[in-house]
Amino acid sequence: MNLEISQHDDLLLITVAEARIDAAVAIQFKDRVREAFATPSRRVVLDLARVDFVDSSGLGAIVAALKMMENGRRLELAGLTPPVERVLRLTRMDRVFTIHKDATAAISPRDAA
């Protein structure tokens, strides 16, 4: 499970460099994300542009990541591909996350939620 981490002012961008977040990697994903969250920042954005498949285990891991947030930080999502968007919409989890079109939109101050 490869994550690419970068900082943009007060925003921590975590890019998932994998095509799938599924039952095979859900636990690994949670562990790696937990490590990444240790970097302090005001906002955290999970960029899923390269992810083309999320199953219920993967969705559960993303929700677990949201619940790891502390100190008023909120996990935001960016770059949902159509299959990932479908899973979030179907489970109504799209109402729980702030969702940006892509990482650039998330970083742009004008897009700040």
Next chain:
Amino acid sequence: MTGNVFPRRDLPCDKVSALIEAPGTESTARQEKARLRTRPGENGMGPKMVLRLHSTPMSVRAALAQVREALQSAAVPGSDLGRLELVLAEAMNNIVEHAYLDSPDGRIVVRLTRDPDALSCEIIDTGTAMPGDALPQGDHPMLPSIDDLPEGGFGWFMIRELAEVLRYNRRSGRNCLYFRLALTRPELAENEAQDPARPSLG
């Protein structure tokens, strides 16, 4: 609802014993790659496709990749493929996790049939039965406060949302799950992409 929507002789999940007990599968028991047998048809995928795999998350991945590849070359629209992949993944993950309790030694057989307007699928395993020998309700887990958000329980909800027909039976120590997904008519898929307002020619 337990009403029978199929004529008795066509009931899915009836002729599954030979599939899972077929000799010769032991030799490949440790292979992570699911075995795929296709009978090529005019569109690359024959009327039936049978996959045999072991009960591990990586085998499930491999099986899904093979289904995707076969259906892509059979020109099945991407959104239909996405729905099928999701239902198949949830059903197989459920078998790995609950029927075989995460033991890698269980066997799963997937039999996929492509009709002109639908994909139907039987998934057979010899693991533990569903509780009460019945399909889980698959209600949507509620969305309360963030701290109480569910981290699971979406699998059956999604299967029930996406599958058009869904059946389960337990017979002679075997579970069989059957589902059917309607295929998007190609002319509709095309119109949707170009101009959603344009009436379909069909």
